Amino acid sequence: MSGFGTPLKIALGLAVIAALIIVPMNFNRYGLFILSQWAVMTIAAMGLNLTLGYAGQVSLAQGAFVGIGAYAAAIMTTHGWPLPAAIVVAIALSFVVGWVLGYPALRVQHHYLAFVTLAFSTLAFLVFRNESWLTGGIYGISNIPRPHIFGLATNKPLPFYYVCLGSLAIVSLAVWWLIRSPWGRAFMALRENPLRAQSLGIDTRRYTLMAFAIGSALGGVAGALYAPLTQYIDPVPFNLSLSLDLLMMVIVGGAGFYFGPFLGAMIAVLLPEWLRFTEGYYLMLYAVAVMLLLIWSPTGILGILDRTMAARRTKAASALRAVAKSRMETVQ
Amino acid sequence: MSNLFDLLVAGLATGAIYALVAVGFTLLWQTSQTINFAQGEFVMLPAFLMLAAMHVGAPLWLAIILGILLSMILLGLAFKLLLVDPMMRHGVLPLAIATMALAIGIKEAVKQFFSAEASPFPSIVPTGDISILGHAVSLQSIGVLVVAILAVVGLTTLLNRTSLGHQMQAAAQNPTVARIIGVPVERMILLTFLINAFLVALASLLITPIYLAKFSSGEVLGQAAFIAAIVGGFNQVRGAIAGGLLIGVLDNLAASYVSTQYRAAVPLIFLIVVILFRPQGLLGRAEERTL
Numbered sequence: 299m300s301g302f303g304t305p306l307k308i309a310l311g312l313a314v315i316a317a318l319i320i321v322p323m324n325f326n327r328y329g330l331f332i333l334s335q336w337a338v339m340t341i342a343a344m345g346l347n348l349t350l351g352y353a354g355q356v357s358l359a360q361g362a363f364v365g366i367g368a369y370a371a372a373i374m375t376t377h378g379w380p381l382p383a384a385i386v387v388a389i390a391l392s393f394v395v396g397w398v399l400g401y402p403a404l405r406v407q408h409h410y411l412a413f414v415t416l417a418f419s420t421l422a423f424l425v426f427r428n429e430s431w432l433t434g435g436i437y438g439i440s441n442i443p444r445p446h447i448f449g450l451a452t453n454k455p456l457p458f459y460y461v462c463l464g465s466l467a468i469v470s471l472a473v474w475w476l477i478r479s480p481w482g483r484a485f486m487a488l489r490e491n492p493l494r495a496q497s498l499g500i501d502t503r504r505y506t507l508m509a510f511a512i513g514s515a516l517g518g519v520a521g522a523l524y525a526p527l528t529q530y531i532d533p534v535p536f537n538l539s540l541s542l543d544l545l546m547m548v549i550v551g552g553a554g555f556y557f558g559p560f561l562g563a564m565i566a567v568l569l570p571e572w573l574r575f576t577e578g579y580y581l582m583l584y585a586v587a588v589m590l591l592l593i594w595s596p597t598g599i600l601g602i603l604d605r606t607m608a609a610r611r612t613k614a615a616s617a618l619r620a621v622a623k624s625r626m627e628t629v630q
Numbered sequence: 631m632s633n634l635f636d637l638l639v640a641g642l643a644t645g646a647i648y649a650l651v652a653v654g655f656t657l658l659w660q661t662s663q664t665i666n667f668a669q670g671e672f673v674m675l676p677a678f679l680m681l682a683a684m685h686v687g688a689p690l691w692l693a694i695i696l697g698i699l700l701s702m703i704l705l706g707l708a709f710k711l712l713l714v715d716p717m718m719r720h721g722v723l724p725l726a727i728a729t730m731a732l733a734i735g736i737k738e739a740v741k742q743f744f745s746a747e748a749s750p751f752p753s754i755v756p757t758g759d760i761s762i763l764g765h766a767v768s769l770q771s772i773g774v775l776v777v778a779i780l781a782v783v784g785l786t787t788l789l790n791r792t793s794l795g796h797q798m799q800a801a802a803q804n805p806t807v808a809r810i811i812g813v814p815v816e817r818m819i820l821l822t823f824l825i826n827a828f829l830v831a832l833a834s835l836l837i838t839p840i841y842l843a844k845f846s847s848g849e850v851l852g853q854a855a856f857i858a859a860i861v862g863g864f865n866q867v868r869g870a871i872a873g874g875l876l877i878g879v880l881d882n883l884a885a886s887y888v889s890t891q892y893r894a895a896v897p898l899i900f901l902i903v904v905i906l907f908r909p910q911g912l913l914g915r916a917e918e919r920t921l
Contacts, residue, residue, distance in 0.1 A: 356723065402902070402905065402906055405906055405909065406905055406906070406909045408722065409665055409722065409726075409864075410860070410905050410909050412665075412726075413856060413857075413860055413901065413905065414901075414902055414905050414906075416853075416856070417857075417898040417899075417901050417902050418902070420853070420894065420895075420898055421895055421898055421899070424891070424892060424894060424895050427891075428891040428892065538849075538853075542667075542730050545727065545730070546727055546730060546731065549723065549724060549727045550727075553723075578738075578741070578742045579738075579742060581734060581735075581738040582734075582735055582738040582739055582742065584731075584734070585731045585732065585734040585735030585738065586731075586735060588727075588728070588731035589713060589728050589731045589732060589735070592717065592724050592725075592727060592728045592731070593713070593716045593717055593728070596717060596720035596721070596724035597724075
């Protein structure tokens with residue numbers, strides 16, 4: 299994203315944030331639901347982006363962690379616990395399960411890892427569906443309450459949208475800080491060259507597990523918000539397709555780019571809505587759009603931007619060099 | 631014991647179909663590093679192509695031939711030229727994601743243009759039972775096994791006994807050297823895509839009479855084929871065959887000895903165990919080709 303001046307970037311960021319706060323004020327119920335869903339899916343995709351984009355570990359299980367978070371929140375809040383407590387539990391639970399899921403990553407990589415996580419994802423779905431004493435089985439859990447934040451009820455769509463947006467803001471800041479911290483650098487070292495990372499004294503074992511655990515924990519956060527958003531959950535939304543969708547969001551937006559998940563989730567959540575006028579064809583068009591985009595730019599949308607910027611920078615730099623050279627020649 | 635025998639036969643029949651799909655899957659991986667997440671949808675589609683041909687009045691045999699030819703054009707040629715070729719040089723993951731999108735596209739297209747409901751599909755094998763060693767075995771199971779075995783034997787003969795097969799193996803194992811000694815690598819890769827399309831069309835023809843033609847049936851099939859391919863050995867054709875048969879039998883045994891609720895979990899747990907303790911697969915070689 300470099301290439302803009304810093305003040306311009308800050309102004310652009312503030313404008314987007316202001317727009318996200320002000321514009322939805324007169325949205326209808328459905329519009330607010332979709333926007334809230336975007337915020338929730340962005341959080342889950344940011345988690346996967348940490349695991350995949352920054353640490354380079356393929357995971358097809360992010361949807362399962364959204365499910366774990368959603369069930370934790372649904373079970374706790376319907377038993378009278380406040381949502382923040384449920385979010386803490388969702389984070390802790392997803393973190394621990396994610397940590398354990400990271401162990402196969404120490405042994406196998408790439409497509410093998412993809413299939414282990416894929417199997418985990420389907421197993422989690424079976425547990426959601428079959429353990430009805432806990433999860434309500436195929437009937438699911440209904441009447442999930444929305445929280446009171448600082449004494450304000452968030453039952454209406456607009457206040458709850460702000461809850462989602464606020465959570466997204468907190469997660470975004472945390473991730474921003476994380477990828478700039480030594481941990482974030484260690485993750486990237488892991489992705490670029492694990493052997494070299496290890497020889498430089500990075501505990502690759504611990505960071506691999508951490509990458510899984512933190513990414514999964516963010517999936518848990520997203521789930522804990524998803525449950526009160528829909529106010530009803532059953533196992534179906536948390537099947538393998540959700541994991542595949544989240545993976546697609548990360549890749550389409552641009553894996554390893556900070557803003558990738560925001561864009562990817564926007565395309566995955568909003569594009570089908572915009573294409574709804576095409577009726578039955580919209581998912582087909584979405585699929586074709588994703589394929590065309592990946593053929594054009596395998597690094598996703600931000601990959602295109604990145605290349606354009608890089609090209610412009612090179613052009614600017616060579617222009618500067620040319621000027622410098624001609625000056626040198628005139629001096630001589 | 632009679633029960634166990636029936637389960638084994640039924641399991642081998644399903645397993646033989648999984649094996650066909652898994653073999654195609656490993657062929658694509660070996661020659662072009664394509665992890666085809668749409669492989670299950672590739673099995674689902676040909677049945678609908680055949681149904682469509684019958685709908686416009688073609689007799690069954692013509693519909694089958696047309697279905698297989700169309701599959702080879704769409705799922706072999708077009709898939710390679712339009713999706714795999716432009717993406718192959720960008721690495722494994724973007725292409726895998728693109729095939730996920732393709733899976734959604736195929737599923738939605740079938741739902742939209744054919745039907746969201748399950749349609750019956752005529753069996754190429756007469757229904758009924760025959761008696762083997764005092765057990766009633768359905769002709770369908772035997773038919774499936776015979777066709778699948780013929781296909782697998784044909785394929786392994788092609789790969790191991792003919793010059794064409796040796797060229798294909800060379801193209802898969804070391805494309806650079808293969809090119810140097812004059813193997814038309816590009817054509818060999820295309821050939822594996824056509825073979826894969828043929829195998830999935832055959833699998834479609836065998837499995838659809840049993841499970842009906844439905845737009846969503848590819849999910850289960852695709853996953854079974856992945857598991858079979860990995861369990862058997864991702865870089866071996868015979869591994870994929872063994873894996874397919876094993877998963878088919880395991881699936882059928884789990885259905886009657888484990889609770890129906892967790893039946894689907896058995897192959898998955900088996901998969902995780904195999905990947906953790908023998909990642910190259912039961913029959914696979916430890917070394918893997920590198921590009």
